[in-house]
Amino acid sequence: MSDPLVQNTRKPTVNDIARVAGVSLATVDRVLNGRSGVREATIDRVNCAIAELGYVRDTAAANLARGRVYQLVFLLPETNNEFVVSLEREIDDQTIPMALDRTRARKVLLPPFEPEALVAALDDLDAATNDGVAVFGPETPAVCEAVNRTRARGIAVVALVSDLPSSERDHFVGIDNVAAGRTAAQLMGRFLGGVGDVLVITGSHLARDHVERRTGFDAVIAEAFPNLKVVSVIEGRDDSDAVRQQLPGVFKTFPNLSGIYSSAAGNPGLVDFLNDTSAGHRLTVIAHDLTNTARSALETGVFDALISQNEGHLIRSATRLLKATADNRPFDHTQERIRTDIYLKENMPPV
Amino acid sequence: MSDPLVQNTRKPTVNDIARVAGVSLATVDRVLNGRSGVREATIDRVNCAIAELGYVRDTAAANLARGRVYQLVFLLPETNNEFVVSLEREIDDQTIPMALDRTRARKVLLPPFEPEALVAALDDLDAATNDGVAVFGPETPAVCEAVNRTRARGIAVVALVSDLPSSERDHFVGIDNVAAGRTAAQLMGRFLGGVGDVLVITGSHLARDHVERRTGFDAVIAEAFPNLKVVSVIEGRDDSDAVRQQLPGVFKTFPNLSGIYSSAAGNPGLVDFLNDTSAGHRLTVIAHDLTNTARSALETGVFDALISQNEGHLIRSATRLLKATADNRPFDHTQERIRTDIYLKENMPPV
DNA sequence: TTGAAAGCGGTACCAA
DNA sequence: TTGGTACCGCTTTCAA
Numbered sequence: 001m002s003d004p005l006v007q008n009t010r011k012p013t014v015n016d017i018a019r020v021a022g023v024s025l026a027t028v029d030r031v032l033n034g035r036s037g038v039r040e041a042t043i044d045r046v047n048c049a050i051a052e053l054g055y056v057r058d059t060a061a062a063n064l065a066r067g068r069v070y071q072l073v074f075l076l077p078e079t080n081n082e083f084v085v086s087l088e089r090e091i092d093d094q095t096i097p098m099a100l101d102r103t104r105a106r107k108v109l110l111p112p113f114e115p116e117a118l119v120a121a122l123d124d125l126d127a128a129t130n131d132g133v134a135v136f137g138p139e140t141p142a143v144c145e146a147v148n149r150t151r152a153r154g155i156a157v158v159a160l161v162s163d164l165p166s167s168e169r170d171h172f173v174g175i176d177n178v179a180a181g182r183t184a185a186q187l188m189g190r191f192l193g194g195v196g197d198v199l200v201i202t203g204s205h206l207a208r209d210h211v212e213r214r215t216g217f218d219a220v221i222a223e224a225f226p227n228l229k230v231v232s233v234i235e236g237r238d239d240s241d242a243v244r245q246q247l248p249g250v251f252k253t254f255p256n257l258s259g260i261y262s263s264a265a266g267n268p269g270l271v272d273f274l275n276d277t278s279a280g281h282r283l284t285v286i287a288h289d290l291t292n293t294a295r296s297a298l299e300t301g302v303f304d305a306l307i308s309q310n311e312g313h314l315i316r317s318a319t320r321l322l323k324a325t326a327d328n329r330p331f332d333h334t335q336e337r338i339r340t341d342i343y344l345k346e347n348m349p350p351v
Numbered sequence: 352m353s354d355p356l357v358q359n360t361r362k363p364t365v366n367d368i369a370r371v372a373g374v375s376l377a378t379v380d381r382v383l384n385g386r387s388g389v390r391e392a393t394i395d396r397v398n399c400a401i402a403e404l405g406y407v408r409d410t411a412a413a414n415l416a417r418g419r420v421y422q423l424v425f426l427l428p429e430t431n432n433e434f435v436v437s438l439e440r441e442i443d444d445q446t447i448p449m450a451l452d453r454t455r456a457r458k459v460l461l462p463p464f465e466p467e468a469l470v471a472a473l474d475d476l477d478a479a480t481n482d483g484v485a486v487f488g489p490e491t492p493a494v495c496e497a498v499n500r501t502r503a504r505g506i507a508v509v510a511l512v513s514d515l516p517s518s519e520r521d522h523f524v525g526i527d528n529v530a531a532g533r534t535a536a537q538l539m540g541r542f543l544g545g546v547g548d549v550l551v552i553t554g555s556h557l558a559r560d561h562v563e564r565r566t567g568f569d570a571v572i573a574e575a576f577p578n579l580k581v582v583s584v585i586e587g588r589d590d591s592d593a594v595r596q597q598l599p600g601v602f603k604t605f606p607n608l609s610g611i612y613s614s615a616a617g618n619p620g621l622v623d624f625l626n627d628t629s630a631g632h633r634l635t636v637i638a639h640d641l642t643n644t645a646r647s648a649l650e651t652g653v654f655d656a657l658i659s660q661n662e663g664h665l666i667r668s669a670t671r672l673l674k675a676t677a678d679n680r681p682f683d684h685t686q687e688r689i690r691t692d693i694y695l696k697e698n699m700p701p702v
Numbered sequence: 703t704t705g706a707a708a709g710c711g712g713t714a715c716c717a718a
Numbered sequence: 719t720t721g722g723t724a725c726c727g728c729t730t731t732c733a734a
Contacts, residue, residue: 067710
C-alpha cells in the first residue's frame with residue numbers, strides 16, 4: 001500500500017486530481033462539491049483520479065477559501081437548575097476557542113417541558129443562516145416531526161442529554177440513561193449491603209432521560225438486590241422547592257428509609273432538607289451531576305456518590321458532531337462517546 | 352466592547368495590521384514571528400496595531416502557508432501489558448485523523464524500568480525533526496535532566512501517565528494517582544462494609560504512578576476504615592506471571608483475605624488465579640484500567656470495580672498539548688484534565 | 703460544459 | 719531594515 005496519508009509522501013491535492021484527470025481546477029471543484037454543469041464522462045474521469053490518488057480534502061484550506069463560519073444553535077430549557085446552567089456557561093466559555101475555529105454558537109432558551117415552544121423554535125430556524133442545532137428537550141411526536149423537518153431543510157440536528165430516538169436526528173450526545181440508572185442501583189445496593197428501603201426522586205415522566213434512569217434503577221434492584229425496596233417515588237419536576245416540600249411527608253410515612261436516589265435535578269432542595277433534619281449522614285444518597293450543590297454535599301458526606309456526564313464534553317462533542325455532519329465528514333465515534341461518570345469524594349475533579 | 356472574536360465583525364488579518372501600522376506584510380510577519388531585522392520603532396508600531404485590532408493569528412492559515420507538519424514522538428515502555436498495548440493501538444488508530452490535522456506521531460518502545468534507555472532516547476531527539484515528545488517512564492534524576500535538556504533544545508515535553516514533577520516538563524497528561532488510590536480505598540471500604548483483610552498488588556517502587564496509588568490507598572484506609580487492614584503487599588512488576596506465582600503463597604499465609612487492590616498491571620495473572628481457586632466471587636477485587644481482561648472480569652463478577660483513565664483521551668490530550676506548546680498557543684485546561692474513571696459492570700462503555 | 707485567475711490568511715524568498 | 723510577490727490547498731467569479 002502507498003496511502004499518502006500514512007506514508008511520508010505528499011498528500012494529493014486538487015491540482016494533482018486536475019492533472020491526472022486532465023481537467024481544470026474549477027472542474028475538479030465542481031465534482032468535489034457536487035455542483036452541476038459537468039458531463040457524466042468528465043465526472044467519472046475526476047472521480048477515478050480522486051480514487052486513484054486517495055485524495056482527502058483539506059478541510060482547513062477549504063474553510064479558509066470559503067470564509068466559512070459554522071453557525072450553530074443550542075436549544076435549552078430555560079431553568080435555573082444547575083446542570084443546565086453549567087451547560088450554558090460551558091457554551092459561553094467556548095465562545096472564543098470556537099471563534100478561532102470558525103464556529104459561532106448561539107443559545108436559545110425555551111420554557112421547559114413545553115413541546116410546542118421547541119417545535120416553534122425548530123421551525124423558525126433558517127437553513128441559510130444555521131448549519132446545525134442541538135436539542136435538549138422532551139420527546140413527543142410533534143417534536144420528532146419538527147426535528148425531521150429541520151433536517152429535511154438541510155440543518156444538522158443532534159439530541160443533547162435526552163435522546164430523541166423516534167426522530168431522525170443525526171446523533172445523540174449524552175449518556176445511556178438506562179445504564180446510569182443501573183449504575184446508581186448497583187452502587188446503592190453495594191453501599192447498603194443489599195438491604196433497606198429506598199426513595200427515588202425523579203423529574204418528569206415527560207423527560208425521556210428521567211424515565212430511562214428509573215427503568216435502569218428498578219431493573220438492577222429487581223435483578224440483584226431482593227432485599228432492597230423502592231418504597232416511594234416522588235416527581236420533583238427538576239424544581240428544588242417542589243422536592244423540598246414533598247420530603248417531610250415521605251419521611252413521615254417511611255421513617256426507616258436508608259437510601260435516596262435523586263435521579264434528576266432539584267438537589268438543593270434535597271440537601272436542604274437533609275441538613276435540616278440531620279438525616280443526611282445516616283442515609284446513603286446517590287444523585288446526578290457534578291454541580292456545586294452536589295460537590296459540597298459529597299464533600300460533607302451528605303451525598304455518597306454521584307452519577308454524572310461532563311458538561312464540557314457534551315458541548316464540545318455536540319459541536320464537533322454538528323460541524324462534521326454539516327460537512328458530511330466522518331468523525332471518531334470513540335471520542336464522541338459520553339461516559340457515565342461515577343464520582344466519590346475521592347475522585348471529584350478539582351473545580 | 353468590540354472584540355472581533357466575539358462580535359460579528361470580521362476578524363482582523365495581517366493585512367489590517369500592515370495597513371494600520373503603515374508597513375508591509377513582510378514586516379508584520381517578521382514581528383509576528385519574532386524574526387530579526389526590524390527596527391525597534393517599527394516593532395512597536397506593529398505591536399500597537401496588533402493590540403489595537405485585537406489580532407489573533409489564524410493557525411490553520413499559518414500552517415497551510417508553512418506546509419507545516421507536527422512531528423511528535425511517544426516514548427513508551429516495551430511491554431505486553433494491556434494498558435500500554437492499548438495506548439499503542441490508540442496512537443495507531445489516530446494516525447489518519449492526525450494526518451488530516453498535519454500531525455505525525457511516531458512510537459518508540461523502550462525497555463521498561465530502565466532510565467538509561469529513556470535518557471538515551473531523549474538525547475537522541477533532533478529538534479530539527481521533532482516538535483514534541485510524550486514520555487511514559489520512571490522518574491529518576493537522570494531522566495529529569497534529560498527532559499530538561501530536551502526542552503532546552505526547543506522540543507516540547509509532556510509526561511504521560513506517570514508524572515515527572517522534578518523535571519521541567521511542559522505538562523503532565525494523566526490522572527492524579529494519589530486520588531486514584533484514595534478512590535480505590537473508599538470503594539473497597541464501602542463494598543466491604545468497613546471490615547476485612549486486604550492484599551495490595553503493586554507494580555514497581557520505581558514507577559511514580561504505582562507509588563502514588565499506594566500512598567492514596569493507605570491514607571484513606573487509615574483515615575476512614577479502622578477495621579480494614581492491608582495485610583500484605585506484593586510487587587508484580589507489571590508482569591502477569593510474576594503476579595500469578597506470588598499469589599498462592601499469600602493466600603496460604605492469609606486465608607481470610609476479603610479484598611484485593613490490584614493497583615498496577617498483571618491482571619491476567621490475578622484473574623487466572625482467582626478463577627482457578629474460585630476465590631474470585633467471595634472476594635472484593637478492585638483493579639486498574641479498562642482492559643479486555645478487566646472488562647470480562649467485571650462482567651463475570653470476578654472484579655467488582657475498576658479505576659481507569661481513558662487511553663484515547665490520554666493520546667489526544669498529549670497530542671493537543673504538544674502542538675499547542677510547540678506553537679506556544681493557549682489551550683483549554685478543563686478539556687485536558689484526565690478524569691479518574693470508576694467503572695462498575697453497569698457503566699462500562701461498550702467496546 | 704469548461705477553464706483562467708483572483709483571493710482566503712498567512713509565510714518566506716528575493717531584491718532593494 | 720524594508721517591501722514586493724509567489725504560493726500553501728481550495729473556492730468562486732467571470733468569460734469562453
